[in-house]
Amino acid sequence: MLKLCVGAERVEDLAHRQATHWHGEPRHVTRMWPKREAELLNGGSIYWIFKGLVLARQRILGLEATRGDDGIERCALILDPMIVRTQAQPRRAFQGWRYLDAKDAPADIPEGRDHEEPLPPDLARALAEMGLR
Template sequence: MTAPLNIAKLCVGCDSPEELAQWQAGRWGDGPACHVTRMWPKRESELLPDGSIYWVFKGLMLARQRLLGFEERIGADGIRRCGLILDRQIMRTVAVPRRAFQGWRYLPGAEAPPDLPTGRGSESPLPPKLAAALADVGLI
């Protein structure tokens, strides 16, 4: 079995996975979360059913949410957008440094960081410089 294709996205407006979870709970209640983006993924069939969105917080990829589907959203300006429908469970991942980028990027499953083991999800991530240094020498 091949690893699923994923999406990497900067989390703008939230500084941590916990803050993202709180924001989504306030916005979406108990239902699935939705993140609206301008571009529709051309590789939609590779993202579903097993892909995730990997969130980057302040230069570190720290969490993921499983992608459940895509919905067309038309903005007040009449422009068609893509609503990424997300599982509400936010899984913490091993911290991986990521440079800033605009929009979202495809993230092959083989390059995606692993989930943190159960019980370690509440740990604070390493400082970005230390995480980057460890990644450079292949330790994370």
């Protein structure tokens, strides 16, 4: 699943928001219940887009019905607290979320390199568009 990470410019911003807001069990609440629920719960992830680049993912551990203050029922994606950095992959902006086929998903950054300082977004985007990650 692809989702814009609204209000966060960096992966660290997402991690901080989840740590301070959800206290251990991060979730993302969405209006629609995914039709491809079985696929998402069988090792699926939410891939986060920051400023036009997919840069991270989190495994989806479960789905839970939740009701907002407005009385409308929504779907909460229960997420693994571990955020995995991925190779930069450019993506255009869109509303809501989109399904992402496994064959099109960006690769995880190899263990040991995931704590390196990320490239500036413009450079990462240019390299990804050239196929150089």
